Amino acid sequence: xxxxxxxxxxxxxxxxxxxxxxRIKTDAFPEYSxxxxxxxVTLPCLLSVVSGIVSAVLIRFGKLTxxxxxxxxxxLFGAAGLFxxxxxxxxxxxxxxxxxxxxxxxxxxxxxxxILIDNFDERDRKLASGLQGAxxxxxxxxxSFFAGLLVTYLxxxxxxxxxxxxxxxxxxxxxxxxxxxxxxxxxxxPRRKLPIDVLYFSSVASFLFVMMFASFSNNLxxxxxAAGIVxxxxxxxxxxxxxxxxxxxxGLFFNKLSMRYGDYLIAAAFVFxxxxxxxxxxxxxxxxxxxxxxxxxxxxxxxxxxxxxxSMSRYVDESNxxxxxxxxNCVMNGMAGxxxxxxxxxxTQLIAGDDTVFRYNFIALLALAIGLAFAWSxxxxxxxxxxxx
Numbered sequence: 001x002x003x004x005x006x007x008x009x010x011x012x013x014x015x016x017x018x019x020x021x022x023r024i025k026t027d028a029f030p031e032y033s034x035x036x037x038x039x040x041v042t043l044p045c046l047l048s049v050v051s052g053i054v055s056a057v058l059i060r061f062g063k064l065t066x067x068x069x070x071x072x073x074x075x076l077f078g079a080a081g082l083f084x085x086x087x088x089x090x091x092x093x094x095x096x097x098x099x100x101x102x103x104x105x106x107x108x109x110x111x112x113x114x115i116l117i118d119n120f121d122e123r124d125r126k127l128a129s130g131l132q133g134a135x136x137x138x139x140x141x142x143x144s145f146f147a148g149l150l151v152t153y154l155x156x157x158x159x160x161x162x163x164x165x166x167x168x169x170x171x172x173x174x175x176x177x178x179x180x181x182x183x184x185x186x187x188x189x190p191r192r193k194l195p196i197d198v199l200y201f202s203s204v205a206s207f208l209f210v211m212m213f214a215s216f217s218n219n220l221x222x223x224x225x226a227a228g229i230v231x232x233x234x235x236x237x238x239x240x241x242x243x244x245x246x247x248x249x250x251g252l253f254f255n256k257l258s259m260r261y262g263d264y265l266i267a268a269a270f271v272f273x274x275x276x277x278x279x280x281x282x283x284x285x286x287x288x289x290x291x292x293x294x295x296x297x298x299x300x301x302x303x304x305x306x307x308x309x310x311s312m313s314r315y316v317d318e319s320n321x322x323x324x325x326x327x328x329n330c331v332m333n334g335m336a337g338x339x340x341x342x343x344x345x346x347x348t349q350l351i352a353g354d355d356t357v358f359r360y361n362f363i364a365l366l367a368l369a370i371g372l373a374f375a376w377s378x379x380x381x382x383x384x385x386x387x388x389x
Contacts, residue, residue, distance in 0.1 A: 001128065003175040006168055007070065007112045008132045009139030010077060013101060014337060015217060015244060016143035016161035017041045019237040020151040022221035028155045029091050034354060038218050038341035040094055044102030045214075045337030051106025052330025056323055059111070066111040066322065067176045073107030074169035076100050081162030088156045097159060102334075104165070110329040114322040115176070117313050125313060127255045129306035134251025137302055140244030144217070148237010195315040197386075198324050204374055205266045205308025206332035209300070212273060212367050214340040215359070216243060216280070216297055223356040227284045235287075242291055243276075243298035251302035262389020263311055263378045269304035270371025273297050274364040281360030314387055 018041060025037045032040075051073075058064035080100040087093045113132070120128045143161050150157025221236035229235050250257075257265060276297025283289035308328060316324045344363060352358035382388045 001131075003171055004112055004116055004128070005131060005135040006171055007074070007108060008135035009142065010074075010162075010165055010168060011109055011136040012140045012244075013044065013077070013105060013143065013162060014042065014214065015140040015240055016147040016158040018158075018217035019144055019148040019221055019233055019240060020155055020158045021218065022225045022236070023151055023155040023233050024094075025222075028088075029094075032091065034222060035341060035345055035349065038345055039338075040091070040098060042214070042218070042338045042341050043095065043098040044105055045334045047099055047102025048106030048109070048334035049331050049338075051103040052110050052326045052334065055107045055111065056326040059322055066115055067172070067178065069111045070108040070115075070176065071169055071172050073104040073109075073111070074165045074172060076104030076165075077108070078104075078163055078165030078169060080104065081160055081165070084156050084159035084162070088159075094156075101162060106330050106334065109333075110325040111322065113309065113329055114325040117309070117316070117321045117325065118318050122313070126258045126306075126310050129309045130251050130254030130258070130302070132251075133254060133302040133306040134248045136305075137244045137247030137251055137298070141241045141248065144237050144240035144244060146237075148234045148240070151233045151237065152231065194320055194324055194327070197315045198312050198327065201263075201266075201308050201311045202324075202328045202332045204370070205269075205304045205311070206328050207336045208370055209266070209269060209273070209304040209308075210333050210336035211340045211344065212270075212363050213297070213301060213304075214337050215344050215363050216240075216277065216294070218341055218345070219356050219359055220280075220294075222354070223280070223284070223360070226354075226356055229287065239291055239294045243294040244301075246295040246298035247301040250299045251306065254302055254306050257303070258307055258310060259389065263307065263381075264375060264388070265303040265307040266311075267371045267375035267378065269300035269307075270367045270374065272300040272303070274368035274371065276300070277360045277364035277367065281357050281364060284357055 021037055021041055025032070025034055029037065055064060055069045059066060059069065080097045083100060084097045116128050116132060117125065147158035147161050150160060217240050220239050221233055224232035224235050261268070276293040279293025279296065280290045312324055312328055345359065348359040348362050378388055
């Protein structure tokens with residue numbers, strides 16, 4: 001469990017990269033638009049989809065174990081930071097680092113979660129999922145805070161935080177349980193098809209939520225720059241760290257909240273997201289209130305994601321859990337992280353240009369509508385006898 005929590009520290013590498021978006025645009029590659037820079041930074045999310053699918057197929061056919069996939073993924077994660085340390089003068093080198101990061105993330109995130117699901121019963125799974133979410137948020141604090149400071153001196157400073165993947169990789173080699181390449185008997189036998197409920201929770205709790213949540217960090221440094229904040233990159237790192245800190249706190253209480261409110265926590269996550277984005281978007285000249293908004297919206301991450309994993313795990317077994325976690329953590333999560341910029345930034349640019357105030361408020365209204373619709377859906381499912389907690 002301690003190793004799982006250690007790996008969770010680097011579940012959200014975007015927190016290390018997004019504080020530097022404004023400086024990448026202004027200092028390193030001013031010839032590219034903000035949308036292009038955001039897309040380059042979120043490229044790893046897209047590649048993680050492919051990586052997650054490939055690793056799941058290799059595991060299914062006994063060519064790879066989940067431990068091996070986790071170790072290889074973390075090694076690639078750290079290699080991306082090492083590569084950027086020496087090669088960062090050209091835009092294509094930024095793309096190459098993103099490809100390594102994305103492929104590595106797609107290998108270790110779903111497989112470490114699958115290991116969690118298969119090694120804990122339903123009651124302990126809620127505690128483990130909450131702690132994993134808290135650990136991921138704490139990792140986001142570390143990544144974003146120190147990345148914000150590094151970016152003040154080096155525009156590629158956030159990428160250097162990826163070097164943390166190398167020592168974590170060594171810990172996984174030593175402590176994750178060994179597995180045979182052929183997998184367990186359940187993995188070799190017939191695989192039960194994924195129920196529609198897995199797609200239901202993955203689409204809402206992973207795809208829709210992550211796509212909107214990612215917009216917070218993607219736009220914060222540009223938002224602070226437009227608001228005239230001095231040292232906007234460092235302040236964006238602090239804002240994202242605050243955002244992750246509230247998620248860390250919420251993760252500590254997730255077990256009790258999940259026992260009582262169950263799937264309604266996902267709806268609550270969208271409401272928290274809407275409230276936080278509204279504060280960030282409206283009070284552009286009141287930094288303390290924007291940081292309060294960062295705190296409120298951050299509470300959502302340790303509601304939607306761990307509850308989505310718990311909800312999804314009710315419908316899987318050892319024969320298909322790694323396909324379910326691949327769908328949840330890689331396909332949906334990765335697509336959402338990548339599409340956040342071209343979809344949400346792209347739509348709002350068509351309406352209001354680079355106005356980040358409009359963008360935050362637009363996403364706030366969208367999150368509120370989805371949260372209310374999901375709460376209504378869960379109530380209908382509960383009336384039909386579907387398990388909701």
